[in-house]
Amino acid sequence: MTEFGFIEHIRTSFATLPDNGFEGIGDDCAVLPAGTDAEGREEVLLFTADLLTEGVHFLRRATPARELGRKALAVNLSDIAAMGGRPVATLLSIALPRDAAGTWAEEFMAGYRELSERYATALVGGDTTRSESGITINVTAIGRAPAAHVKRRSTARPGDVVFAAGELGASGAGLRDILAGRLDTPLAAAHRNPEPQVAEGLWLGAREEVHAMMDLSDGLASDLGHILERSAAGAEIDLERIPVAAGSDLRTAACGGEDYRLLFTAAADAAEELAAAFRARFGRPVYPIGRITAGRELVWMRDGRPEPLDWHGFTHY
Incomplete structure (x- = not known):
């Protein structure tokens, strides 16, 4: 099964479940109506998630931890931008092998914070766990946009x-x-x-x-x-x-x-x-x-x- 064949299988399998107001699979972000802003414009929230896996998306020997921290966030902010939105928050989940749980992890978070600060984006949650086979990073980013500005x-x-x-x-x-x-x-x-x-x-x-x-x-x-x-x-x-x-x-x-x-x-x-x-x-x-x-x-x-x-x-x- 190809990647997009798998995505289509997921879309079909879940099609009969209630969407609870979400506009889901098919764009860079899922879209959820979020009321009106101070000017009375309809607004939406944008949600996206991206995964980085050691050996597939990066080589630890070739990528400084601080740069990888910035990149893990950047690729998600790019999805928010692609929908015409402004990033407001992220959640970070990361699985670390024992040899990356000290200085490497601190440097990774320093890079992640640098880009978060640049775009005034809060880190509001996530998860950490141990890995027995390399680093895995998952970021969920949340954005806001006027509904009329969302591009699909x-x-x-x-x-x-x-x-x-x-x-x-x-x-x-x-x-x-x-x-x-x-x-x-x-x-x-x-x-x-x-x-x-x-x-x-x-x-x-x-x-x-x-x-x-x-x-x-x-x-x-x-x-x-x-x-x-x-x-x-x-x-x-x-x-x-x-x-x-x-x-x-x-x-x-x-x-x-x-x-x-x-x-x-x-x-x-x-x-x-x-x-x-x-x-x-x-x-x-x-x-x-x-x-x-x-x-x-x-x-x-x-x-x-x-x-x-x-x-x-x-x-x-």
Whole structure:
């Protein structure tokens, strides 16, 4: 069973249970109505969880504990940002082997606190236990957003422009460096230290011309497919317009995971104005890389012509 086959099995198995007001499986976060804010706007709470396992998501010998603490939180804040929300709290559960229960754990928590402080995000609970086979970390993040600002994967429309909110491929190239023993390169540091685009997500969430959004965790080739599936749409992506990070390459930019840049679609007639406003606000560009189509396939284009490429992002199983 594939990862997404398993997720679909879970979704189907639990479909007859009451949802208790939650909008659940299918987006970066689960959504729960939360009344109105001081201005009378309907608000929602956003919930997401992410797991990091030693030997699968990180190598302890290659990742300082403080950096791993920041990363464990960053990947969850990225999910909140992808829905247009503001992070407010987290819960942390961690299983530690005996040799990581002292100084390593303290350094891990120092990194986790640094990023929590940067985004004014409270740590409100969790669990700790002993592990006999490596470190396992699970973070649940909670965010808030005006209901009208929440962006989903299911709302891309034919004709929308597809944007990436930053260069791609640095993390994938950094992972190659780490696996080759090159631990001190800028690309290896980029892999270990993702930056969640929290301010960008809040800003894009407030823009009506932005339709669908998610973050790039498993790679453009896989993650865009989630938007297409949920939106019952297709896409054409111009290979020459994919923003390749320095030191990476086109295939890594398209297929490598853990860039944690925002991927979003926006109305074509507002795309240029949106891109200019983003640059004015953040001092860097967003990159139009293609368009949503009425078909059901992802088509790679080169110089205006389809190019048959069997490209896929990271798969968990």
